[in-house]
Amino acid sequence: MKIICIGRNYTDHIKELANERPDDPVIFMKPDTAILLKKQPFFIPDFSSDIHHEVEVLVKINKIGKHIQEKFAHKYYDEIGLGIDFTARDLQQQLKEKGLPWEKAKGFDGAAVIGNFFKKSSFKSLEDLTFRLEKNGEIVQQASTALMLWKIDALIEYVSKYFTLKIGDVIFTGTPAGVGKVFPNDQLTGFLEEKQAFSIKVK
């Protein structure tokens, strides 16, 4: 399976990192070895001193497809989840300044938290799905899919122009504002509406 991530999909997060609003979705990948194993803590890697949490809505692909039109995109997923795109912000900044790819800052082992998935039919609306990340019981990121620049179905159309989507692929749909540094002993808990999708310890 592959993990396709969308960058700069929420205006408020683009502003907080002083990035430009893109004309097209920003896409990058994480290898499957980036997936944090279930019930395992996240270990801060020694090559970074500024690991950020980015909570993101996830879409699990359930059908193979290429050149999927937006109006048919809903047929390619049944389940929605929540995860974290852990980012070594210091390393990413160095790479961005040199115009180099971000992979080391985004694709390292453990950098993809994939929480529980829920049937999309269990939510009243995917157009206005609320989600939040709590750090040690305090809300640090909170948003709705209504604030996405590109909605889920538009992302599927765009991504599938370049990459064949296969069963089990996961799309990270971008993070809203509120990204921040994690520290040892932090507990990160994510909720989609009121359903808990993950709770992980930082070490």
Ligand code: ZN
């Ligand atoms: Zn992200």
